[in-house]
Every structure is written in structure tokens, then in C-alpha cells.
Amino acid sequence: MKLDGEWTGSIILGKLYGALQNRVMHFDMTIAQTGEEFKGTALDTGGLGMHPDPATIAGNFDGKVITFVKQYPSFHYFQDGVMKIDPRAKPPKVTYQAVYLEEMGIFVGEWKFKPGWIWRGFIPYPALGSGTWAMRRKPVHDLEAGAGNMRFEKHG
Secondary structure, three states, X not given: OOXXXXXXXXXXXXXXXXXXXXXXXXXXEEEEEEOOEEEEEXXXXXXXXXXXXXXXXXXXXXXXXXEEEEEOOXXXXXXXXXXXXXXXXXXXXXXXXXXXXXXXXXXEEEEEEXXXXXXXXXXXXXXXXXXXXXXXXXXXXXXXXXXXXXXXXOOO
């Protein structure tokens, strides 16, 4: 299977997010694949944790398992219920891995921040975060009409 093209999906925040656990963020992704390697961009399109700028992605796909790193152009975080961007702080690299479920036409997997520290002034904060995610090829009618995204919600 070739990954080239437009994809859409959702990211679900995991238990490390406390009261924000199970909140969802939606994204669109454009992928260009060469052999088992691919590159592209991901754009957050709605939900909690949206970054206003596209992230770059780079990874591998062996026909069943997809693995990639997503890098935003700047660090973003919540403070007092408001999304803020700190252009001085280096954003953490987010690692994604998923299995392709061919019968459903969907990738399902987990994501996490690579371990590290984020400095806010002179105070270090652990760069921790994880959760689940899913994506599928963007339907042709969405591409033609510029319609909304498919949404994946956590149930149960």
C-alpha cells in the first residue's frame, strides 16, 4: 500500500493529561512516500491542543506498521485554559506508531513525547505526554468539496 496523498484523523490525550484525558484533537496530513520512507506535513484542524502552524513528519511504513516523528515549529502549551506559544522553547518531538487495519482501512496506534525537559525561563518541566490516535485516507468527496474532516472519538 502506498501512503501518498491526503489523510485525516484524531489524537486522544492519555492519562498523563489528568482532567484533560480523553480530549480529542483532529488533524489532516499530507504524505509523500519513497520506498518505505515518507515525509509530509500535519495540520491540526480542531479540538484541544491545536497548534496554528503545520508540523513536519518523517517516518517509515513497512506495509503494516507506520512509525514517524512529528515536529511542530514552536512549543505550545495550555495555561489557564488558553493555548499559548513560546517561540523560545524547543518543541518536543512526538513519536507515533500504529498498525494498519486493512479490513477497516484505518491506522490505530499510540503516540508519545520523546523524554526530555522543556525550559520555561529558569524552570524545567518534564516533556511527558502520550495517548492514542487513528487516521484514514481522506475520502474523495472531502478532497473535492473541501468538506470537513472525519472524526474519531473515544468511546467507553
